[in-house]
Amino acid sequence: MPRPPVLAPPRVSPPDLPPHLEEGSRPVRGGSWSQVQWTALEPITDAAHTDIAESAVVAASVDRLDLTGATLIDVEIRNIRATALSARSARLRRVRILAGRIGTLDLADAEIDELELRDVRIDYLSLAGARVHDLVVAGCELGTLDMPQAKVSRAAFADTRADEVDTRAMRARDLDLRGLDAVSYLDLTSLRGATFSARQVAYLAPALAEALGIRVLD
Numbered sequence: 080m081p082r083p084p085v086l087a088p089p090r091v092s093p094p095d096l097p098p099h100l101e102e103g104s105r106p107v108r109g110g111s112w113s114q115v116q117w118t119a120l121e122p123i124t125d126a127a128h129t130d131i132a133e134s135a136v137v138a139a140s141v142d143r144l145d146l147t148g149a150t151l152i153d154v155e156i157r158n159i160r161a162t163a164l165s166a167r168s169a170r171l172r173r174v175r176i177l178a179g180r181i182g183t184l185d186l187a188d189a190e191i192d193e194l195e196l197r198d199v200r201i202d203y204l205s206l207a208g209a210r211v212h213d214l215v216v217a218g219c220e221l222g223t224l225d226m227p228q229a230k231v232s233r234a235a236f237a238d239t240r241a242d243e244v245d246t247r248a249m250r251a252r253d254l255d256l257r258g259l260d261a262v263s264y265l266d267l268t269s270l271r272g273a274t275f276s277a278r279q280v281a282y283l284a285p286a287l288a289e290a291l292g293i294r295v296l297d
Contacts, residue, residue: 110126125147126146132154135156143161143164147168152172159176179199179200180201183203192214195215207226222241223244225245239259242262244265257274
């Protein structure tokens with residue numbers, strides 16, 4: 080009898096931060112920072128195409144934080160309140176976002192290696208077209224989780240809720256959705272490679288049957 084496939088867990092480690100961080104200068108587009116922290120940001124902060132390493136954003140409140148095309152390595156964002164945080168086409172490696180409230184977290188087309196989202200409330204999380212290796216989402220409240228055309232490997236959800244999950248044309252390997260309580264999925268046929276609990280499969284059975292063209296009559 081063939082062995083069942085082994086589900087590989089995400090390999091996520093905390094950002095490597097120095098014990099003391101100096102307050103950083105005001106972020107500007109195309110800048111470079113290392114071993115600093117920001118506890119206050121301008122309401123609209125344009126930090127697109129920046130390089131940020133071994134740094135932190137702590138308890139900041141912004142209308143929009145633009146990190147489009149930025150490179151973030153060993154970065155922690157903690158207790159942030161943001162209407163929009165955009166890191167489209169960014170490169171993220173060992174990044175952790177802890178607590179806080181974000182309206183829109185846009186990671187579309189990003190290159191992601193080791194990302195942890197924990198205890199964050201996010202109205203709209205986009206991973207559309209992103210390449211995602213090693214993702215942990217734990218204790219989060221999500222409105223919409225948008226993942227069309229994403230490539231996902233080694234990702235796991237725990238104690239997390241979402242209203243809607245868009246998986247159209249997503250490709251996944253070692254995607255553990257047992258800890259994601261989702262009200263609905265778009266395009267269940269793109270969930271090949273994902274792992275669910277028996278309870279979740281029972282809940283999704285009517286939608287799965289419809290997606291497979293199976294007619295169910297009592």
